[in-house]
Amino acid sequence: MHTRRRYHHGDLRAALLTRAEETLRERGPAALSLRELARDLGVSHAAPSRHFKDKQALLDALALTGFHRLAQTMTAALEETGESFAERLRAGAHAYVEFATANAELLDLMYAIKHAPEASEELSAASQRWIAQMENLIGDAQRRGEVRDGSLESVGIGVFSSLHGYASLVAGDHLPPEVRAQGLDDLVAYILRGCAPE
Amino acid sequence: MHTRRRYHHGDLRAALLTRAEETLRERGPAALSLRELARDLGVSHAAPSRHFKDKQALLDALALTGFHRLAQTMTAALEETGESFAERLRAGAHAYVEFATANAELLDLMYAIKHAPEASEELSAASQRWIAQMENLIGDAQRRGEVRDGSLESVGIGVFSSLHGYASLVAGDHLPPEVRAQGLDDLVAYILRGCAPE
DNA sequence: ACCTGAACACCGTTCAAGT
DNA sequence: ACCTGAACACCGTTCAAGT
Numbered sequence: 001m002h003t004r005r006r007y008h009h010g011d012l013r014a015a016l017l018t019r020a021e022e023t024l025r026e027r028g029p030a031a032l033s034l035r036e037l038a039r040d041l042g043v044s045h046a047a048p049s050r051h052f053k054d055k056q057a058l059l060d061a062l063a064l065t066g067f068h069r070l071a072q073t074m075t076a077a078l079e080e081t082g083e084s085f086a087e088r089l090r091a092g093a094h095a096y097v098e099f100a101t102a103n104a105e106l107l108d109l110m111y112a113i114k115h116a117p118e119a120s121e122e123l124s125a126a127s128q129r130w131i132a133q134m135e136n137l138i139g140d141a142q143r144r145g146e147v148r149d150g151s152l153e154s155v156g157i158g159v160f161s162s163l164h165g166y167a168s169l170v171a172g173d174h175l176p177p178e179v180r181a182q183g184l185d186d187l188v189a190y191i192l193r194g195c196a197p198e
Numbered sequence: 199m200h201t202r203r204r205y206h207h208g209d210l211r212a213a214l215l216t217r218a219e220e221t222l223r224e225r226g227p228a229a230l231s232l233r234e235l236a237r238d239l240g241v242s243h244a245a246p247s248r249h250f251k252d253k254q255a256l257l258d259a260l261a262l263t264g265f266h267r268l269a270q271t272m273t274a275a276l277e278e279t280g281e282s283f284a285e286r287l288r289a290g291a292h293a294y295v296e297f298a299t300a301n302a303e304l305l306d307l308m309y310a311i312k313h314a315p316e317a318s319e320e321l322s323a324a325s326q327r328w329i330a331q332m333e334n335l336i337g338d339a340q341r342r343g344e345v346r347d348g349s350l351e352s353v354g355i356g357v358f359s360s361l362h363g364y365a366s367l368v369a370g371d372h373l374p375p376e377v378r379a380q381g382l383d384d385l386v387a388y389i390l391r392g393c394a395p396e
Numbered sequence: 397a398c399c400t401g402a403a404c405a406c407c408g409t410t411c412a413a414g415t
Numbered sequence: 416a417c418c419t420g421a422a423c424a425c426c427g428t429t430c431a432a433g434t
Contacts, residue, residue, distance in 0.1 A: 012417085028311070030254075035407065044419050046410080051417095055408065056228075104311055113226070113302055113370050127372050153377045158360060158388030160373075165363020166355070172311050174325050175358075179351045190356030194392040210398085233426065242400050244429080249398095253427065 013051040015041050020062055024105045034058070060119035063110045066103065067126035070110075073099050074133055085141035085195070090188050092137065093163055097184055100167035107171055134159055138195070147195045158194045162187060211249040213239050218260055222303045232256070258317035261308045264301065265324035268308075271297050272331055283339035283393070288386050290335065291361055295382055298365035305369055332357055336393070345393045356392045360385060 019037050034055055035045045052058040077095035081087045100107050110127070135156050141147040147155060166187050169175050175183060217235050232253055233243045250256040275293035279285050298305050308325070333354050339345040345353060364385050367373050373381060 033407065034409090045408090046420080047418055049409070108311055111366065111370050111372060113306055124372065128374060131374070153374075154380065154384040155388075157364070157373075157377055157381050157384050158392075161360045161363035161367060161385060162356060163359075163363065164367060165359035165361065168309065168366060169359060169362060172309050174309060174322065175355075176326055176329070176351075179355055182352065183355050186352040186355050187359060190353075190392040193394070194356075194388040196391070231426065232428090243427090244401080245399055247428070 012041065012043060012047060016048055016051060016058065017062060017065060020058060021065075021106065024062070024109070025103070028105060029109065032059075056116045057119065059109060059112075060116055060123060062106070063112070063123055064119070064126055066106045066110045067123070067129070069103075070096075070099050071126075071129055071133070074130060078133075078137070083144075085137070085144065085146040086188075086192060088137055088141070089159075089191060092134070093166075093184060093188050093191075096163050097167050097170060100171040104171040107167070111168075131156070131160055134163075141195070145197065148197045155195060159191055162191050162194075210239065210241060210245060214246055214249060214256065215260055215263060218256060219263075219304065222260070222307070223301070226303060227307065230257075254314045255317065257307060257310075258314055258321060260304070261310070261321055262317070262324055264304045264308045265321070265327070267301075268294075268297050269324075269327055269331070272328060276331075276335070281342075283335070283342065283344040284386075284390060286335055286339070287357075287389060290332070291364075291382060291386050291389075294361050295365050295368060298369040302369040305365070309366075329354070329358055332361075339393070343395065346395045353393060357389055360389050360392075 016037055019040055020032060023032055023037070032055075034048050038045045038048055048058070052061065073095050074092060077091045078088055081091035110123075135152045138147055138156050138159065139152055142149065142155075166183065170180065170183070214235055217238055218230060221229055221235070230253075232246050236243045236246055246256070250259065271293050272290060275289045276286055279289035308321075333350045336345055336354050336357065337350055340347065340353075364381065368378065368381070
């Protein structure tokens with residue numbers, strides 16, 4: 001029992017990320033401090049630097065885990081639904097908005113402007129993965145004749161923008177209550193109109 | 199000449215906001231420090247607290263100036279264009295995206311989740327002003343028969359979401375280059391389809 | 397009214413040193 | 416490899432005191 005944990009409880013890197021996400025969710029990004037994380041995990045304040053070269057590196061890693069979880073959520077949601085574009089879009093939209101509201105601060109971090117140059121490559125790849133996911137969805141629907149012709153980009157840009165914009169506005173609590181109530185259903189109907197064949 | 203400025207150069211509050219926006223733009227939000235602002239303006243580090251009760255209050259005030267400038271920009275853009283919905287939408291979309299790219303960090307701040315409770319009322323009022331602006335635009339277009347019937351909210355939600363989402367994605371550099379090139383034109387066409395009468 | 401100066405309790409980061 | 420302890424140069428905030 002005493003050889004299992006050498007200095008701390010096993011995997012400091014993972015523990016830091018987990019704890020960081022908790023405080024991010026509970027007390028916001030401004031409250032995130034490396035020293036406090038170290039204190040909470042019973043480790044010296046210099047220990048985190050073994051795993052993250054600086055604070056930004058930890059934030060970048062946190063954002064990356066967010067994208068991975070988002071991709072999983074989306075995939076799971078799309079597997080559990082029907083084949084029609086309307087059903088798949090609705091499922092995807094619900095999953096994205098649910099993730100956004102359940103992880104509002106993390107979503108902010110994921111799409112934050114300031115990322116370290118080293119991490120930004122990995123991060124933008126991750127952010128473009130769900131764009132690709134949506135593009136696949138659109139491509140399939142085009143082949144089924146449920147979405148208008150045109151390049152994936154030209155049809156997709158509206159879908160990404162609508163979904164991301166709505167999720168951001170809802171997560172940030174920037175929509176008046178009248179809009180929020182029926183909002184997602186209205187949005188899906190609007191997206192379907194924007195995608196409908198001519 | 200020596201009675202004009204007592205301790206500093208006249209209006210510390212305005213000077214703080216101006217300087218803060220400069221460093222926000224040039225070095226990002228993490229680089230914003232009250233002490234450095236005070237140093238730059240040749241004033242003691244405790245002076246800012248006379249005008250902003252804490253750092254968050256300064257950030258909130260900065261976000262508010264952003265909303266005011268955005269509203270001005272939008273109004274100006276809409277005054278210089280034609281009467282058709284297509285023209286007005288295009289003008290508004292261009293203005294919003296231009297503002298977003300020219301003030302990317304500020305936009306992040308404006309829509310940040312974490313605002314002080316006292317300021318959030320004023321801020322959400324400001325954020326809902328441009329939503330109202332868009333709703334007016336939509337209402338006018340409905341009366342002209344250029345936009346489908348339905349409540350302003352149900353038609354508007356798609357327009358806000360699309361515009362805000364696209365602006366955020368572009369400002370944050372989260373769109374692949376292929377998409378960015380023709381993106382705004384594609385987006386406007388998509389929004390028009392989503393709004394078109396049945 | 398508006399600002400200063402000192403004080404307090406925090407930060408992030410680095411680096412020799414320990415195991 | 417992984418972590419500690421001390422050190423350095425910063426922070427935000429508060430508060431008596433000055434003009």
